[in-house]
Amino acid sequence: MKILKTAPGLDPHGQLAQALGPEHTVAEADFGKPLEAQVADVDVFLTRDVPITDKVIDAAPKLRLVQRYGHHVVNVCVEHAASRGVPVASIPSSVSGSNIAVAEHAFFLMMALAKRLVESDRALAANRLGRPETTILSGKVLGLVGIGGTGAELARMARAFGMTVIATKRDLTNLDGAEPHLAETIPLDRRAELLARADYVSIHLPLNAHTTGYVDAAFLEQMRPEAFLVNIARGEVVDRDALLAALTRGTIAGAGIDVFWDEQNFDFAAFRDVPNLVATPHIAGASVDCLARLAEAAATNIRLVGEGRPPLYEVNSG
DSSP states (O other): OEEEEOSTTSSTTOHHHHHHOTTSEEEEOOTTSOGGGGOTTOSEEEESSSOBOHHHHHTOTTOOEEEESSSSOOSBOHHHHHHTTOOEEOOOHHHHOHHHHHHHHHHHHHHHHHTTHHHHHHHHHTTOOSOSOOOOSTTOEEEEESOHHHHHHHHHHHHHTTOEEEEEESOTTOOTTOGGGOSEEEEGGGHHHHHHHOSEEEEOOOOSTTTTTOBOHHHHHHSOTTOEEEEOSOGGGBOHHHHHHHHHHTSSSEEEESOOSSGGGOOOGGGTTOTTEEEOOSOTTOOHHHHHHHHHHHHHHHHHHHTTOOOTTBSSOO
């Protein structure tokens, strides 16, 4: 079978080809050309965020599987794939270990903000010692907006550092195992209470029609001026212009982000000179540990489909 990597950065070490063996071909799309022009002989799409539209699916008559290289399936026309009899599958964070990796990265961003990593780097470049002044995380309040497996892991880590963790979520009956680490839960319609108390606000929302632009100007204005925003979820959950304005005007103290807007046409220029921003290039889930597990899980599903069996973790099975 031919497997096509339809998004940049997937399986960077070629571990999927190693796991599958020579009877399968793993290729990478030409990202300068339309995807639908490259898929006529493809059996499996390996995808992340690049759109898999009905047009792309219809251009692949041999298609047998759309495999998300990670947990949340986004930008895939799942219903159209189902109408073609093509399963769409994901890889849960519990399988890849990415929930721990991403939570650690969120904690790193919090630490970098508290210890003023960007300003420290600039101070060293200018041969200045003893500045900037920093803060501690112990005793601070972390507010989780959404939880999920990553939020639950971050709550565990933050509590171990002496932080108080509060959370809001649409469904407070399902806290993904975070209960032992939470001091309080707050209904989503009382979100302002959480934002008014939190020193750090970390976003753990999936991207969908309800959450696109959820962190807007009104959200940021409800945060304390001394508070920091952390986003390791999806770039589009945060209103880009509202965040830049809040950082520039001092509406919030700063932000740590690992995800961006329109990553297919990524341009960091607007953020480059923002001093109260810590940014990393969407690497929260890119640990070598997780990448090996992702490759093996994807290989398992490709083998199953090749044998005429349904893949694991199918999202459009009905």
